[in-house]
Amino acid sequence: xxxxxxxxxxxxxxxxxxxxxxxxxxxxxxxxxxxxxxxxxxxxxxxxxxxxxxxxxxxxxxxxxxxxxxxxxxxxxxxxxxxxxxxxxxxxxxx
Amino acid sequence: xxxxxxxxxxxxxxxxxxxxxxxxxxxxxxxxxxxxxxxxxxxxxxxxxxxxxxxxxxxxxxxxxxxxxxxxxxxxxxxxxxxxxxxxxxxxxxxxxxxxxxxxxxxxxxxxxxxxxxxxxxxxxxxxxxxxxxxxxxxxxxxxxxxxxxxxxxxxxxxxxxxxxxxxxxxxxxxxxxxxxxxxxxxxxxxxxxxxxxxxxxxxxxxxxxxxxxxxxxxxxxxxxxxxxxxxxxxxxxxxxxxxxxxxxxxxxxxxxxxxxxxxxxxxxxxxxxxxxxxxxxxxxxxxxxxxxxxxxxxxxxxxxxxxxxxxxxx
Numbered sequence: 001x002x003x004x005x006x007x008x009x010x011x012x013x014x015x016x017x018x019x020x021x022x023x024x025x026x027x028x029x030x031x032x033x034x035x036x037x038x039x040x041x042x043x044x045x046x047x048x049x050x051x052x053x054x055x056x057x058x059x060x061x062x063x064x065x066x067x068x069x070x071x072x073x074x075x076x077x078x079x080x081x082x083x084x085x086x087x088x089x090x091x092x093x094x095x
Numbered sequence: 096x097x098x099x100x101x102x103x104x105x106x107x108x109x110x111x112x113x114x115x116x117x118x119x120x121x122x123x124x125x126x127x128x129x130x131x132x133x134x135x136x137x138x139x140x141x142x143x144x145x146x147x148x149x150x151x152x153x154x155x156x157x158x159x160x161x162x163x164x165x166x167x168x169x170x171x172x173x174x175x176x177x178x179x180x181x182x183x184x185x186x187x188x189x190x191x192x193x194x195x196x197x198x199x200x201x202x203x204x205x206x207x208x209x210x211x212x213x214x215x216x217x218x219x220x221x222x223x224x225x226x227x228x229x230x231x232x233x234x235x236x237x238x239x240x241x242x243x244x245x246x247x248x249x250x251x252x253x254x255x256x257x258x259x260x261x262x263x264x265x266x267x268x269x270x271x272x273x274x275x276x277x278x279x280x281x282x283x284x285x286x287x288x289x290x291x292x293x294x295x296x297x298x299x300x301x302x303x304x305x306x307x308x309x310x311x312x313x314x315x316x317x318x319x320x321x322x323x324x325x326x327x328x329x330x331x332x333x334x335x336x337x338x339x340x341x342x343x344x345x346x347x348x349x350x351x352x353x354x355x356x357x358x359x360x361x362x363x364x365x366x367x368x369x370x371x372x373x374x375x376x377x378x379x380x381x382x383x384x385x386x387x388x389x390x391x392x393x394x395x396x397x398x399x400x401x402x403x404x405x406x407x408x409x410x
Contacts, residue, residue, distance in 0.1 A: 004398055005192055008185065025248070026182045028191065030394075031401035042178050045171070046255070065122045 008057040009035040011042075013049035021053050032056075112313050117243040120186040128312055131305070132242055133189045134203075135314065140180035141198045141205035145379050147173045149213040150222060158216060165262050166219060172255050179248040186244045199384045207365065208291050210373030217270050217277075217284035223263015225285075225292040225330065231256050232326050233296065236316035245314075264333065271337040278338070285334065286342045293357075294365045296323040327355050 006028040012021035024043050029035035035054040043049070063071060079085050088095055104123050111118065118124055147170050154170065157163035185191050197203035208226050213219070234256065237249040270281035297303060297319040309315040317325075334341050345358035367373065 006394070006397070025179060025251075026185070027178060030397035031404060033404070034397060034401065042175050045168075045175065062121065065119070 006030050009039070009054045010057050010060060011035075011039045012053040012055070013039075013043055014051035014053075015049055017050060021051065024048075026057060029054075109311075112241050112311075115313075117246065118241050119243045127308075128314075129187055131309065131312070131314065132245065133184060133187050133194075135309075136180055136184045136187075136245055137189065137194045137197065138204050138206075140177050140184060140194070141203055142209065143173050143177035143180060145198075145205045145209045145383065146226075148379055148382055149209055149211070149375075150219060152213050153216060153219050156216070157219075162219075162266070169223070169259050169262065172259065176248075176252045176255070179251055180245075183242075183244040183248045195387070199380060199387065201371065201380065204369065205379075206295060207368040207373060208288075208295050209379060210368050210375045211287070211291055212375050214287075215280050215284060217267070217280040218288070220263050220266030220270060220281065221284035221288040223259050223261075224267050224333075225263075225288050226295070227256055227259040227263060228330060229292050229295045229326055231260060232322050232329075236322075239313075239316060241313040264337075267339070268337045271339055281337075282339055285339050289342050290360065290364075291368075293323055293327070293360055294368075296320075296326070298362070298365070324354055327357050331355050 007030075008026055008028055009032075010026050011024050013024050014021045027035065027038050027042055029038045032054055036052050039052050039054055044052070075081075105125055108118075108124060108128075118128075150166060150170050150173075154163060154166055157166050181191055181194065184194055194203070198205065208229075213222070231253065234249050234253050238246055238253055240246040240249065267281050267285075270277045272278075300306060300318045300320045303319055306315060306318055310318070331341055331346065343358045345356065347356050349356050368376070371377075
């Protein structure tokens, strides 16, 4: 008897046309076709989606949480990237 | 790792918790936090899966097609909830198959409520109303649990669970308004499930050694006794509304505190059921073990089919 566990898949659902696919969770399935079938039963029992993506979890590369400061801190000091940084004189509209 | 480093990591970890910043799978966490979560989430997953058995017992005997469709949908939801939770356990590094085997060897526990038998159709009502009601009360605060994947699974579960309670209350209401025999059946189900439902919240706070640490880690947000009191306060008027009597001679409203006072829970019975001596403990675990064994050819066939499909695609 083989004791091969089904691989783990990450599931992404598009809730309606025009929106992006969003991560909803994971599940196990023998291959990508069965992963989609299982995802339909596990994650869309109440019309939560119109499209499903599955990606085998081992193919996802994630940033390291301990690098978070180095990666994301520099953006914090660049407030001039936001429109609210600028003064718009009174009386100027549509800007 | 040096001991000093760990102290510093633990301090930063607690700081995040205190600031309501969620912990995600790859973040550093104390071993004890990880172990507590693995234990709690896997027990929760097992409860969802074992919870299918008492209700599955009545699917083929539902009184009409509407009730049958509803019960099927509810039991299918419980399977789904089990799957969300097993996935959450896996994010903590636990092996899925080992987790499931721990249930089968008796190493892991599940909610003791599912060790009671479902003797009549009214039990489907009592379970939905009381057992799912108590579960919701436990699960709503878990939506704000400090561990991200558990909290997200709970949001999904709670959204789905409210129909479970309503369908149960509907069954009880209909029976309570029916013939004297039907009303008696509803009352009997309430009599048998009331106390086990109160036990679902776990031991009294004084006998619950993990509560303080779990609250400090914001895994838990309320103590067992707080949640139990809330459940009694909400449920007693619902029973009165449909003309059923809560089986507790000591139950009385305290206008000063704004809460119901209720009788002493039979903790001997609770510990007996938890330690494996409830009416159905053996049946439940046997059924799960049998399901795994009987399903093994399906899992192997799926693997074989996947291989075949892959080979065909490559050629």
